[in-house]
Amino acid sequence: MARMKFLCDAERCIECNGCVTACKNENEVPWGVNRRRVVTVNDGVVGAEKSISVACMHCSDAPCMAVCPVDCFYKTADGVVLHDKDLCIGCGYCFYACPFGAPQFPQAGAFGLRGKMDKCTFCAGGPEPDRSEAEFKKYGRNRLSEGKLPACAEMCATKALLGGDGDTIADIYRQRVTVRGKGAEVWGWGTAYGPPKGGQAATGSKS
Amino acid sequence: MSERSPRLSRRNFLLSVGAGGAATAAAIVAKTAPGIPAAGPETAKSESRGYQATEHVNNYYRTTKV
Numbered sequence: 001m002a003r004m005k006f007l008c009d010a011e012r013c014i015e016c017n018g019c020v021t022a023c024k025n026e027n028e029v030p031w032g033v034n035r036r037r038v039v040t041v042n043d044g045v046v047g048a049e050k051s052i053s054v055a056c057m058h059c060s061d062a063p064c065m066a067v068c069p070v071d072c073f074y075k076t077a078d079g080v081v082l083h084d085k086d087l088c089i090g091c092g093y094c095f096y097a098c099p100f101g102a103p104q105f106p107q108a109g110a111f112g113l114r115g116k117m118d119k120c121t122f123c124a125g126g127p128e129p130d131r132s133e134a135e136f137k138k139y140g141r142n143r144l145s146e147g148k149l150p151a152c153a154e155m156c157a158t159k160a161l162l163g164g165d166g167d168t169i170a171d172i173y174r175q176r177v178t179v180r181g182k183g184a185e186v187w188g189w190g191t192a193y194g195p196p197k198g199g200q201a202a203t204g205s206k207s
Numbered sequence: 208m209s210e211r212s213p214r215l216s217r218r219n220f221l222l223s224v225g226a227g228g229a230a231t232a233a234a235i236v237a238k239t240a241p242g243i244p245a246a247g248p249e250t251a252k253s254e255s256r257g258y259q260a261t262e263h264v265n266n267y268y269r270t271t272k273v
Contacts, residue, residue: 002258078257130256147261159271164264172271 003060003079004122004144005166006153007173008052011180012160015040015051019152019161023055026123026151027140033104035120036152053152053161056081056102056120064094064103078144079166080122085138090114122163123150 015038023029023036036055042048058081065073065081072087073094092114095103107115125142128135135142143151153163162169258264 002260004258076257080257124257144258145256147259148263149267154267159273162271164268165258165260168268169271172268175272 001077002165002167004058004124004164005079005169006053006055006057006122006150007162007169008054009160009162009173009176010050010052011176012158013038013051013053014158014160016157018155018157019053022151022155023120026143027121028136029118029140030106033106033118035102035104035118053156054100054102055152056098056122057100058120058122063097063099067093067097069093074127076124078124080124080144082121082124082126082139083117083119084127085116085118086127088116090116092117120150123148 017038020034020036020038024034027035029035036053038051038053040049040051042050058079060079062073062075062081064083065075068083069091070087070089072084073081074084075081090105090113092103092105094117095101095105102119104118105114105116106118107113109115121139123141123143125131125135125145126139128138130145131142141151143149148154150163153161162172
């Protein structure tokens with residue numbers, strides 16, 4: 001069984017925000033809610049600026065599912081983390097638990113009123129019947145049931161944002177890394193594998 | 208006899224109303240009971256069509272390798 005995953009290639013992302021626009025348009029996301037956004041680190045630092053597109057990562061062991069007091073989250077057979085808006089009480093626990101800031105709340109009213117939580121559905125809809133009007137109104141389009149992939153990943157011009165079967169996109173990313181070289185120039189290398197041997201600074205050359 | 212007939216008719220009326228109400232309730236239950244599981248969210252979840260490796264999806268994977 002395939003497990004759906006997103007993977008953003010920071011070497012390719014050009015911060016065009018096309019994925020954000022595609023998501024909002026495809027799912028008719030209300031004002032004030034961004035299911036996906038592009039985060040830039042080292043903004044303005046020449047050679048060190050990187051951007052990644054972030055949304056719900058559909059965690060294998062999702063903390064939002066663990067903390068929800070009304071147990072409104074569920075996971076599909078494809079590993080997509082979805083929630084039932086009819087059960088959501090808008091407490092915001094999932095927002096605090098999520099390391100990616102994926103859960104969004106449409107309102108900021110009196111007495112801490114938040115409204116029902118909204119988040120990326122991997123374009124897989126919700127608990128309502130597939131492609132029904134009720135499903136579209138609450139959760140957006142169900143592209144997965146149409147034999148498609150999330151609009152953000154398909155729309156990405158540089159194909160920095162990969163989405164789909166985790167095994168397949170891992171193979172694609174592995175192939176890219178093999179071609180471009182693996183070393184200190186790859187974003188996150190130092191974090192994952194420690195500083196370069198011999199105490200030398202990263203040169204950025206291919207290994 | 209003349210005093211008994213109105214009482215009997217009232218009893219018959221109440222009995223018929225009661226029997227009719229019970230029959231209506233039974234009919235409603237019989238009609239709606241099979242529909243309840245089909246409308247439940249649990250069934251909708253299990254019936255949902257998920258990821259399929261269609262030509263569209265495979266074409267997307269091909270474009271990512273450029």
